[in-house]
Amino acid sequence: MTSTVGYAESSWAQGAPPVPDVTPGELAALHSRLVERAGGEGLLDVAYRTLDSPLGALLVAATPVGVVRVAFAVQDHEQVLADLAARVSPRVLHAPGVLDVVAHELEEYFAGTRRTFDVALDLRLAQGFRREVVQHLTAVPYGRTASYAAMATEVGRPRAVRAVGTACALNPLPLLLPCHRVVRSDGTPGRYAGGERAKHTLLALERAGRAH
């Protein structure tokens, strides 16, 4: 392919000033423009951002369908993004604006002023029985807990207690689908993707929230 790009035709010929080297601000502006155009043309398959929380940095990712992933820092955000690229689409871009609503709702939740979430979810990362389990999580009200055994009964498979535990541990949307409210039968918090300490913190937050 031959080219017609020429000095005489390019913007340099129009008396434009000399070209400075690339600055981070220029790249940031171009990046924003790319995100906007990608969204407009249906090419933004996975948008993500991070936000600070009392549990450390959270990564939130969404597809055009809805929020598809929430991940704690201990889960390694780089790894989570690589996983999204492999399992959803490699068209992944940092697009904070797309996730403003869910970020705001999470901030309200951590401030104790929100009990339920009102954003569309994309459950494609939880299939089969695991999906059934995580869809049932919102049945456990804010500030309450249910045992793994009770959840197993709830989804109609009372003997699948371990499978319920696995489904909760692999919940792609922790916080939004409150797997932290499912605890051991003896009342101790049990395992959590964000760490047992994080689970403890969330249960305490919700107990305090209910007291208001």
Added chain:
Amino acid sequence: MKEPFEQVVQQHGARVLRVCRAVVGPVDAEDAWSETFLSALSAYPQLPADANVEAWLVTIAHRKAVDVVRRAARQAVPVERLPERVAQQRADGRDLDLWAALAALPTKQRQVLAYHHLGGLPYAQVAALLGGTPEAARRAAADGVATLRRTYDPDPDRSPDTDPEGVLP
């Protein structure tokens, strides 16, 4: 397995912008960059996992630069007198002088320099992109560099070996 496209933008965004600027100048470069990455985003899922992402992007950038300049030419308004050449008196910015010197090169030489020295494309691929033989591309680059050595006067206190972009090999 393919890395998230965000990584591609982070790793290659600055380099592609330099290539675009060297080829089409500062104003059209932003459009060329945007078109390049939008097109790359669209095709990314089909890119073979072992592809050279940098070379792929430079190839797209070349095509988009051609499109952008064609579009600009269609919209151009004739002017009475030729615009002055890019000012070269800016002693405070080594890069500014370099871009100005690049701007003054013949198109083919500038493209070869941009794609090979700024974009990292081997001469064989530059030739495939621009037509001609790899040897002709190499000669065009050598001629361009020879001209740059005459027209581009970096800080005389500094050795050309400190050239940050490797434009002057």
